[in-house]
Amino acid sequence: MPSRQRTRELRRTLWPRGLRARLLVAFVLVTVLGAAAAAWSSAGSASTALVTSTQARLAETIAGQIGAITPELTYPPDQESLDRLRAAVGPNTLVTYQNLRSVSGDGTELITDAVRTEVRGGNRLVTQRIVAEGTPWLLVGTPVVITQPDGDSAPSGIEVYAVHDLTDVEQQIEGFTRSAAGTAALALPPAVLLALVAARSVLRPVREVRDTARRLAAGDLDARSPPRGADELAELTVTINEMAESVQTSMAAMQRMQADARRFAADVSHELRTPLSTLTAVVEVLAATADEMAADSRESAQLAITETHRLVRLVEDLMEVSRFDAGSARLHSEEVDVVGAVRDCLRVRDWLNRVELVAPEEIRLRLDRRRLDVIVANLVGNALRHGTPPVRVRVLTSHEQVWIEVTDSGPGIPQRVLPYVFDRFYKADAARTRTPGSGLGLAIALENARLHGGELTADNIDGGGARFVLRLPVSISAP
Structure with a gap:
């Protein structure tokens, strides 16, 4: 499985991702492969025809040479007759008659037993192509047939074998192959140009639709x-x-x-x-x-x-x-001691004996004190109504932010409710319709936090209990 996964990842990496690139690659591949297939097919046909015609020509030549000298031979032949026949056929030739042999050239040792057996058993001209040490050869074998006085033909017992080097033919075939490769290569530039034109005509409306979709997504x-x-x-x-x-x-x-x-x-x-x-x-x-x-x-x-x-x-x-x-x-900003404002919020509502405040001595920011009081009152009131004591308020600061964290020890906020806690009039329990709150407190707290350039988030703490965190940027602090 890992190897398959790596293979799929490699394919995704190598295969172009853009539609334009994929169109170009697909069009070029189809065009070049089509041209290559046509060129290779033509080269293959030409190569086959060349080999077949060469083989037929050589066989016909040998048969003609043997037919021209056969009437002049004596039967049964002696060594001189075999030498004359071998000389008439040409180099790289072996002529045999029973125990007599006449040989010229170095290629006659390539004659196979299969050719000898077929010549002796079939009384007909036999050809075979072989490759020896990287060189292609054509083996030709034929029996010598004599015409008797009554007009019938009969084998004379003389066998002629010739070996011909097909290197020139192989070179011509390689030329055909190079020509096919060249044809495929020449098809590449036109294929690329055609692919660019086709991709442009196809992708222009696609790009227009894409741009329209982007504008719609942006609100236009x-x-x-x-x-x-x-x-x-x-x-x-x-x-x-x-x-x-x-x-x-x-x-x-x-x-x-x-x-x-x-x-x-x-x-x-x-x-x-x-x-x-x-x-x-x-x-x-x-x-x-x-x-x-x-x-x-x-x-x-x-x-x-x-x-x-x-x-x-x-x-x-x-x-x-x-x-x-x-x-x-609108914000009515003033320089405020955040810790003092939080303490005053709890004292006015008689919550100091029900809420634990953990804070430094003083943290000064420039903000709207009334709106901060609304945020803290809504968060603490929500914790007292729906959570379990103890309720804790922590005020902390850093070089970038001041945050106020309100936590309780209750069961926490259900996961299905978390995305909606700041929605207007949202109640986690539909049966709880007569709670003291209006259903707008957390939504108003969120809007006030945003008005200050801050944020308000809700989640659960480990071990149980809900947590609301107000974050205010220090950039609004007083000089």
């Missing part, structure tokens, strides 16, 4: 690509344009809905301020006289007081969210 919903031609790429371009039109329509509708929702929340919050102010004043009077009421009336009064305060906080949070959405939220 008016981006479109003009379709060219009537091929698949043109159909893809039309599809991309239709998709962009659909997305643009949907986004416009969504933006209108969001704007309407934000305006509605802002308007409702604003309209509720006046009646809530009156209701709050009434509730305060009710709270002052609650102790004098009967038990049932006192319980109802306490419920009304609690729900009124909850409604006031909800309206205040909605107005704050509206300011963030409208982009009208």
Whole structure:
């Protein structure tokens, strides 16, 4: 398996990744391989024809030479007759008759037993190509046939063997091979040029579609690509344009809905301020006289007081969210002792006896004290409501950041909930709809952190418990 994996990795490394490069490589390979295949096929055919014609010509020449001298021989032949026949055939020739032999040249030792057996048994001309010590040879063997007085042919017992060097033929074949290679090489430059032209024509609409997709991804919903031609790429371009039109329509509708929702929340919050102010004043009077009421009336009064305060906080949070959405939220920066601001936040809400504060004596930054108080109050209040004591607040600093860490000892935040803890109105438990919070506290804390150029994150600590960390850059510190 490792070797297969390495092979696949090597292929991915060697094979071009870009579409342009792959088109060029594929087009050039197809063109060059086609030209090479055609050239090699032609060279192979020419080589076969050359060898066959050479073999036939040599065999025909030997047969003619033997036929011309045969009538002049005496039968049974003597040594002189064999020498005459061998001289007529030419060099590298062996003539045999029973125990008599006539030899010339050094190549006759290449004659194989297979050729001798076929000549003696078949009474016909036999040829065989062999390679000896790197040199190609053609072996030709034939019996000498005599015509009897009655006109019939009969073997004379004389056997003629000739050996011919085919080096010249081999050199011609190598020439054909070089010519085929040269043809394939000559096809490479035109193939590259054609591939460049083809890739350009194919990739231009692809690049246009890519650029359009990038513009759409960057938020330019008016981006479109003009379709060219009537091929698949043109159909893809039309599809991309239709998709962009659909997305643009949907986004416009969504933006209108969001704007309407934000305006509605802002308007409702604003309209509720006046009646809530009156209701709050009434509730305060009710709270002052609650102790004098009967038990049932006192319980109802306490419920009304609690729900009124909850409604006031909800309206205040909605107005704050509206300011963030409208982009009208502004920092009112001043030089602040961060440790002192955190301690004051806990003391005002009577949390000092329920929360452990771990911090140095003083850390000074230039920030919005009210918004820092909102962040800390939301984080600590969330830990007290949903976590388990002890709740700890740590304030630390470095050369680049100041961070405030709020942890509890509860079960922590479920993994499925972590991505949504800063979403507006999100509640991990759907059944817990009447919690004191508005469901906007963590979302407001996150917006305030971003307004300071910082960040707010949530996770779990080892051993149990949730952890929220506010990070503020030191670049906002006072000189």
